[in-house]
Amino acid sequence: MPKVSGFTEANVPDQRGKCFIVTGANTGLGFEASRVLAARGARVLLACRDKGKAEIAMAQIRQATPRADLAFLPLDQADLASVRTAAELAAKEPRIDVLVNNAGVMTPPLMRTKQGFELQFGVNHLGTFALTALLLPKLAETKGARVVVTSSSVHRNGKLDWDDLNAEKSYSRFGRYSASKLANALFFFELDRRLRAAGSPVTALGCHPGAAATDLGRYMGALQLLLPLARVFLNTAAMGAWPTLQAATGPVTPGGYYGPTGFREIRGVSGEASRSSEAQDPAVAQRLWDVSVAMTGIDPGLPAVTS
Template sequence: MTRTEQGFESQFGVNHLGVFGLTTLLLPKLAETPGSRVVVTSSIAHLKGRIDWDDLNAEKSYNKNGRYGGSKLANALFFFELDRRLRAADSPVTAVGCHPGVASTSLGRHMGIIQLVGPIVGLLLNSAAKGAWPALQAATGKVMPGGYYGPTGFGGIRGPSGEAKRAPDAQDPTLSKRLWDVSIAMTGIDPGLAPA
């Protein structure tokens, strides 16, 4: 396990807290630009993700896949809560989320199972370019505020981009508010947006 320079467990720190902090700092400038959009990239791993609220910094236990899924659930909760708060504030900024499905990239090169079956599995995956489609749709396409976009075929891992499945936890306003408050406490950065 690694930690960020600030001492956070790296997956939660980079995948969520970094995104939260950067987005928060950019919001005033985004609000000055009509049509601005925040796109938060999650993963289909969020569907099985759980946030260990009692051990956010992985001081008691660490499982890299579990922490990854939890960090991606945090991404989904963050854009859900950000969208709710932006709408409540009548902000011109839109928040949406996306995930690439499973694309054939070098990210899995260190996973033993991928090394063994990679060429076969590669036939079932989107190309790296197609994996970028949901992010492009979310950033530049006609989308619904608060929408979530990803591949629509083969269990959400490949195919054309469209409205994607979200875990029930990813749309839970109690969890999203809790994450919002925890994120402010951990980063010391407050977006100043009232609860929806």
């Protein structure tokens, strides 16, 4: 398809009859994407840990769209059992058109998931990998279905420490965050390759919000104090959701990556974004895929691409 640039929420087409799952939908980019999708007539499942926060978010969306078709989907990506339950509940929907993998954590102190994985790798990548894998059969029932994976421009700084993925030897908040975002980029790259090779009707895409003013950086300590001054240079959460919306609803290239088109992809309207060479390395992507299957015990069932 031809290149598309200049995408904003105003470009999101009518979505009546479609169903979207948005993870981490009660705040930030996930909330803004859910708001726009609901306004365009979609059914939106807000996949969140906290039911109360999800209900507040749904009430806020309904202030602008009183007849919004919304539902809460309990999901804690720090617990693979919760991921399995969420996938089972979601699969009961008549159809799922798009899974928007938005949920994530950023630069917390060393913490672990329910299964003992380092939190950022466990939530940002392994939880996303597992949920996507479990929902692929349901998504494949709908022609034109999409999987959207949220990465970040900091994936360029990411290094996967294959000998210490679980941070048992060392831990750097920013280093592990960057690594998890590289994993996100590698995942949708490899997922796209395998889906296309298998002739699947599902399309895999990636996006990043640039530098958006959200509460994702709640663990950034004193740096958070500078956020009010920095907001003038950042995307708002609504603007940061534009690449998500483009990947989920706009004209796209299979395997495409979308983000802000302004200075250094920090802010601005959405369009095609750039990736590091490592984020598109088939050998690294396949290695991560195999490791992810082993760590989660969940296999998407898509054979490796040999060429």
